Amino acid sequence: MTTITHQPSEYACPFCSIVAGQDNEGGWTKQSDIVLRDTLATAFLAADWWAANFGQVLVVPNGHYENVYSIPDEALAAVQILGKRIAVAIRATYGCDGTSFRQHNEPAGNQDVWHYHLHVFPRYVGDDLYMRRGRERRLMTPAERRPYAQKRRDYLAAPGNAPPHPTMAPLYPHGPPAPSPASGRGRAGTVPLGPGHTCERPDPFGCAQGKLRQPDRPRHG
Numbered sequence: 001m002t003t004i005t006h007q008p009s010e011y012a013c014p015f016c017s018i019v020a021g022q023d024n025e026g027g028w029t030k031q032s033d034i035v036l037r038d039t040l041a042t043a044f045l046a047a048d049w050w051a052a053n054f055g056q057v058l059v060v061p062n063g064h065y066e067n068v069y070s071i072p073d074e075a076l077a078a079v080q081i082l083g084k085r086i087a088v089a090i091r092a093t094y095g096c097d098g099t100s101f102r103q104h105n106e107p108a109g110n111q112d113v114w115h116y117h118l119h120v121f122p123r124y125v126g127d128d129l130y131m132r133r134g135r136e137r138r139l140m141t142p143a144e145r146r147p148y149a150q151k152r153r154d155y156l157a158a159p160g161n162a163p164p165h166p167t168m169a170p171l172y173p174h175g176p177p178a179p180s181p182a183s184g185r186g187r188a189g190t191v192p193l194g195p196g197h198t199c200e201r202p203d204p205f206g207c208a209q210g211k212l213r214q215p216d217r218p219r220h221g
Contacts, residue, residue, distance in 0.1 A: 004069050006106060007114030015060045015115040018044060030142045035152040036085060037062070040078035043086050045145045045152075046119070051136040052127040055094060055148045059083045059118040067105040071116045079118050086120045089155045096122035100129065 033045040065071035087099040102119040104111040
């Protein structure tokens with residue numbers, strides 16, 4: 001099959017930066033967002049969240065593959081396996097009603113970062129996730145994301161929740177390291193969030209108290 005690519009020739013990949021141990025600039029993904037990784041894949045909290053589905057996690061291959069057409073089967077399997085572990089952790093700790101996987105390829109498929117990635121969403125009855133528009137995405141601060149990431153790491157490190165094979169282990173069993181120098185975020189193809197994209201409250205969902213509370217969401221009936 002002919003290689004299908006849309007990334008610019010000098011694309012600065014934000015996901016490769018994270019895998020390489022670097023922080024992205026501004027409020028975008030930091031090392032403290034990483035939840036779990038193995039030799040082939042890494043899982044971390046997404047920096048921007050949907051209004052009714054806070055705390056989504058992205059799983060990426062550690063190698064740079066733009067889309068599903070180019071990713072090797074071994075790396076694809078590793079992403080899916082790690083995604084399963086994250087879904088189990090989300091279901092056990094978010095108090096959600098279910099989970100969803102999403103994965104996009106090419107601009108027509110709504111891909112906006114040119115590195116293959118799998119979205120793992122917490123789902124709630126009546127959340128209308130697939131009917132919501134981009135304006136409901138918000139860039140959360142690293143401080144707001146940190147308790148969610150720690151909650152996932154704590155769950156995955158607990159006895160009885162061990163990873164399914166020896167190459168997979170919690171990344172920071174004793175807490176994340178100090179922030180590393182910032183790197184570029186690869187602006188080409190990213191989604192503009194518009195004004196008012198940060199949350200004004202430092203702890204809007206009770207994370208600091210160890211209780212993750214889902215924001216108000218639409219209910220049917």
